[in-house]
Amino acid sequence: xxxxxxxxxxxxxxxxxxxxxxxxxxxxxxxxxxxxxxxxxxxxxxxxxxxxxxxxxxxxxxxxxxxxxxxxxxxxxxxxxxxxxxxxxxxxxxxxxxxxxxxxxxxxxxxxxxxxxxxxxxxxxxxxxxxxxxxxxxxxxxxxxxxxxxxxxxxxxxxxxxxxxxxxxxxxxxxxxxxxxxxxxxxxxxxxxxxxxxxxxxxxxxxxxxxxxxxxxxxxxxxxxxxxxxxxxxxxxxxxxxxxxxxxxxxxxxxxxxxxxxxxxxxxxxxxxxxxxxxxxxxxxxxxxxxxxxxxxxxxxxxxxxxxxxxx
Amino acid sequence: xxxxxxxxxxxxxxxxxxxxxxxxxxxxxxxxxxxxxxxxxxxxxxxxxxxxxxxxxxxxxxxxxxxxxxxxxxxxxxxxxxxxxxxxxxxxxxxxxxxxxxxxxxxxxxxxxxxxxxxxxxxxxxxxxxxxxxxxxxxxxxxxxxxxxxxxxxxxxxxxxxxxxxxxxxxxxxxxxxxxxxxxxxxxxxxxxxxxxxxxxxxxxxxxxxxxxxxxxxxxxxxxxxxxxxxxxxxxxxxxxxxxxxxxxxxxxxxxxxxxxxxxxxxxxxxxxxxxxxxxxxxxxxxxxxx
Numbered sequence: 001x002x003x004x005x006x007x008x009x010x011x012x013x014x015x016x017x018x019x020x021x022x023x024x025x026x027x028x029x030x031x032x033x034x035x036x037x038x039x040x041x042x043x044x045x046x047x048x049x050x051x052x053x054x055x056x057x058x059x060x061x062x063x064x065x066x067x068x069x070x071x072x073x074x075x076x077x078x079x080x081x082x083x084x085x086x087x088x089x090x091x092x093x094x095x096x097x098x099x100x101x102x103x104x105x106x107x108x109x110x111x112x113x114x115x116x117x118x119x120x121x122x123x124x125x126x127x128x129x130x131x132x133x134x135x136x137x138x139x140x141x142x143x144x145x146x147x148x149x150x151x152x153x154x155x156x157x158x159x160x161x162x163x164x165x166x167x168x169x170x171x172x173x174x175x176x177x178x179x180x181x182x183x184x185x186x187x188x189x190x191x192x193x194x195x196x197x198x199x200x201x202x203x204x205x206x207x208x209x210x211x212x213x214x215x216x217x218x219x220x221x222x223x224x225x226x227x228x229x230x231x232x233x234x235x236x237x238x239x240x241x242x243x244x245x246x247x248x249x250x251x252x253x254x255x256x257x258x259x260x261x262x263x264x265x266x267x268x269x270x271x272x273x274x275x276x277x278x279x280x281x282x283x284x285x286x287x288x289x290x291x292x293x294x295x296x297x298x299x300x301x302x303x304x305x306x307x308x309x310x311x312x
Numbered sequence: 313x314x315x316x317x318x319x320x321x322x323x324x325x326x327x328x329x330x331x332x333x334x335x336x337x338x339x340x341x342x343x344x345x346x347x348x349x350x351x352x353x354x355x356x357x358x359x360x361x362x363x364x365x366x367x368x369x370x371x372x373x374x375x376x377x378x379x380x381x382x383x384x385x386x387x388x389x390x391x392x393x394x395x396x397x398x399x400x401x402x403x404x405x406x407x408x409x410x411x412x413x414x415x416x417x418x419x420x421x422x423x424x425x426x427x428x429x430x431x432x433x434x435x436x437x438x439x440x441x442x443x444x445x446x447x448x449x450x451x452x453x454x455x456x457x458x459x460x461x462x463x464x465x466x467x468x469x470x471x472x473x474x475x476x477x478x479x480x481x482x483x484x485x486x487x488x489x490x491x492x493x494x495x496x497x498x499x500x501x502x503x504x505x506x507x508x509x510x511x512x513x514x515x516x517x518x519x520x521x522x523x524x525x526x527x528x529x530x531x532x533x534x535x536x537x538x539x540x541x542x543x544x545x546x547x548x549x550x551x552x553x554x555x556x557x558x559x560x561x562x563x564x565x566x567x568x569x570x571x572x573x574x575x576x577x578x579x580x581x582x583x584x585x586x587x588x589x590x591x592x593x594x595x596x597x598x599x600x601x602x603x
Contacts, residue, residue, distance in 0.1 A: 019420055026419040028495045036410040043461045046445050047437025112333055125341040131581040133523030135541040139548040139574050140347050151350050154364050272440040285438030296434050
């Protein structure tokens with residue numbers, strides 16, 4: 001970055017001193033920036049100002065009316081909001097835990113395959129589901145888990161069991177949600193650990209094997225400590241976005257499993273967009289945004305401590 | 313590192329592990345692929361979903377013919393292609409220009425600009441104010457509501473900026489000494505040198521636009537403006553009779569057509585996939601793996 005600045009100085013001889021001269025020098029850049037800044041202000045900053053609606057009573061039938069903190073007082077006692085908050089935390093954290101566990105495990109195992117071609121074939125296959133959109137993923141699994149002719153139910157019936165409609169069963173929906181998330185995300189999650197594993201020096205392993213350490217001991221004393229930083233960073237990065245779980249839930253949920261599948265964002269959608277209670281749903285959104293912001297700032301500091309630079 | 317493959321004592325346990333490991337990954341690959349293969353097979357099968365097989369029992373390609381001729385399905389497909397093309401071009405333009413300008417540390421106002429972009433990463437107005445904005449701008453039921461808001465992507469700008477930073481600075485210095493204007497440097501040197509980055513980030517953006525779904529759910533109520541993802545959700549869930557409340561009056565599509573639609577909407581991202589595979593690690597690990 002300093003180099004770019006230096007470039008300009010070489011060109012013009014000296015760095016222009018007056019502000020006007022410097023602005024003039026960069027005139028084309030302001031022009032270049034204009035469309036992006038305009039869109040940024042319209043589509044990011046105007047909605048930010050819109051959070052003031054959180055302090056109003058505002059529905060499709062009545063204009064906004066200031067009511068102070070009433071929406072937030074209602075929020076604390078709102079059973080459906082609290083249930084959505086609980087579901088958000090459960091679904092997000094279990095997802096995060098399972099995803100990391102399996103991604104790390106698979107990364108360690110795939111790292112033991114030394115033939116480059118074989119390894120990259122497996123990697124390519126495991127990454128594929130990441131590129132399939134959530135709508136398509138949901139469609140695939142709705143079709144496969146369908147009670148009428150879906151692959152899984154045919155297997156169950158073929159083995160003498162009874163056909164089950166998994167997606168509308170509160171008992172089955174959550175585990176299936178975790179499994180689909182694993183299917184879609186586990187390969188992609190491995191990438192970062194594979195990159196970290198390739199950074200561990202071979203000399204460490206050679207030294208360890210000369211000292212008589214077996215494979216398991218090497219994994220425990222060299223490999224895991226070697227990727228510990230990465231594991232921590234991934235963990236706190238995901239913790240920062242723990243409230244944002246949305247698309248995966250939205251495409252997989254249906255009215256019959258709302259008890260276990262309603263999360264904060266889908267609740268906002270239901271109350272705000274479907275029931276047009278704009279004031280209250282903005283308050284829910286603001287509550288979420290503020291907590292998310294605090295989480296991001298905390299995790300940024302944690303990252304700085306671990307690896308010397310922040311995530312932002 | 314080539315290991316000895318032998319069951320002789322001393323190598324035995326290691327070799328058994330390696331065989332099991334390969335078998336494990338073959339099984340894992342099957343778990344990843346079987347759901348997709350089943351959908352592919354069913355999309356060619358006139359009796360889709362009534363056989364425990366991954367090979368069509370009664371081969372037909374009619375479902376695909378229907379996707380490309382039935383107005384009900386062709387129209388959403390064209391909408392998807394249009395929004396993806398326009399959106400990707402716009403987003404790529406905004407991403408490259410903003411990334412380059414944000415590199416100009418000596419520019420008056422650089423700090424303010426950086427903060428302007430940075431703040432949007434930690435705080436957002438949320439879903440409802442965004443929805444009301446689109447409503448007040450009278451963009452409801454126009455494709456702009458699904459093209460403009462995602463066109464500003466700060467994470468892509470950061471990715472692009474780090475690519476620009478990795479370009480050889482000496483080239484730009486040389487151009488500057490030769491009297492090239494900063495804007496000329498951008499057009500004649502920076503852009504041509506970042507072709508791989510433009511291609512891969514462009515593909516990422518394209519996939520995002522193609523897979524876009526929720527903006528259409530929020531901002532589009534007109535059946536004729538649905539994109540393919542929304543249409544797909546509509547016809548698959550419609551058949552399950554779960555969400556009739558927000559399903560349109562689409563005629564029920566046969567199971568074979570449903571499967572064919574899944575495949576059609578899956579193809580563009582999967583075509584893009586091998587081309588940007590080289591950049592996966594860069595993209596994912598940017599700022600996350602300790603150098």
